[in-house]
Amino acid sequence: MELFIAGEKKSFEDGLSVSKLLEVEKVENPLYVTVSVNEQFVDQQQMPGRILKDGDQIEFLYFMGGGR
Amino acid sequence: MAFTNEQLERYSRNIILKEVSSKGQKKLNDAKVLIIGAGGLGAPAAMYLAAAGVGTIGLCDADAVDLSNLQRQIIHTTEDVGKPKVQSALETIKALNPDVEVETLQGLVVADNILSLVEQYDFIIDGTDNFPAKFLINDGCVIAKKPFSHAGIIRFQGQLTTYLPDQGPCYRCIFVQPPPPDAVPTCRQAGVIGSLQAMEAIKFIVGIGTLLNGSLLTYDALKMDFRKIKVHRRPDCAVCGPNPSITAPVDYQTASCDLKT
Numbered sequence A: 001m002e003l004f005i006a007g008e009k010k011s012f013e014d015g016l017s018v019s020k021l022l023e024v025e026k027v028e029n030p031l032y033v034t035v036s037v038n039e040q041f042v043d044q045q046q047m048p049g050r051i052l053k054d055g056d057q058i059e060f061l062y063f064m065g066g067g068r
Numbered sequence B: 001m002a003f004t005n006e007q008l009e010r011y012s013r014n015i016i017l018k019e020v021s022s023k024g025q026k027k028l029n030d031a032k033v034l035i036i037g038a039g040g041l042g043a044p045a046a047m048y049l050a051a052a053g054v055g056t057i058g059l060c061d062a063d064a065v066d067l068s069n070l071q072r073q074i075i076h077t078t079e080d081v082g083k084p085k086v087q088s089a090l091e092t093i094k095a096l097n098p099d100v101e102v103e104t105l106q107g108l109v110v111a112d113n114i115l116s117l118v119e120q121y122d123f124i125i126d127g128t129d130n131f132p133a134k135f136l137i138n139d140g141c142v143i144a145k146k147p148f149s150h151a152g153i154i155r156f157q158g159q160l161t162t163y164l165p166d167q168g169p170c171y172r173c174i175f176v177q178p179p180p181p182d183a184v185p186t187c188r189q190a191g192v193i194g195s196l197q198a199m200e201a202i203k204f205i206v207g208i209g210t211l212l213n214g215s216l217l218t219y220d221a222l223k224m225d226f227r228k229i230k231v232h233r234r235p236d237c238a239v240c241g242p243n244p245s246i247t248a249p250v251d252y253q254t255a256s257c258d259l260k261t
């Protein structure tokens, strides 16, 4: 299946969960990343069970402090 | 009150824009903007707002200017090293535009003072560097029904969103709760993002354009890539949801801001 990660089309195995995607994409600090699928936030507890579908649009939203 | 000849000249490049005109310039001159954190984000924001003629600028920062700040915090100069940042920023703003009233608070925002502070202003700019402060500012602005601009930066990346009262989504809708201290690296870079925050404040005050509410703008300086990610309210948001569990500001343990390499 094909997913859009931050707007870019990429191919993945079918049946991938959000948790697995975080792993495959080597997302830093996966416990502290907000994930949205098709503009809906996915709660941390739902990530292992949330299976992605072909064409899903995924965004990773990272904590950014900085500013000092 | 009519503009003086000097003000007409100073603000002529604003007034000439039909979206701003003298009406918008008057709104800017009457507006009060609070900038929390006079550092990497707050410094450029304060300078652009002062230059544009925002009538009152509030500055809140506990720190003194350090030599290592000067590489990005352009409101402070070499001779300001050691001075409180709010004092140094006040002097730069006054030199840039003596029309601007500057109110300073040399200290931290905490649960006890956030509401009384934000209530005095029309728009708030979060230029802080740590998550406890960012959540506190969010909660304070949601509770006090004040619009604010959130920004964060890390290395060469930045993010920006604008909260509008009763419209949301708020910062907590996106990030829920602060990460544990040191769980997420924080570090210091800025410039572009602070000036974008100033632009959001100006658009809000003048009442033009589309604000970044409902969008998280992300910026990658290395790729020079800007993206707007749509974000929606969480129905169960602890502060802006219909049944909020946070009804008064709360202090979190302050996370350190060490640059990890």
Ligand SMILES: [Zn+2]
Residues within 6 Å of the ligand: B168, B169, B170, B171, B172, B173, B174, B233, B234, B237, B238, B239, B240, B241
């Ligand atoms: Zn919210």
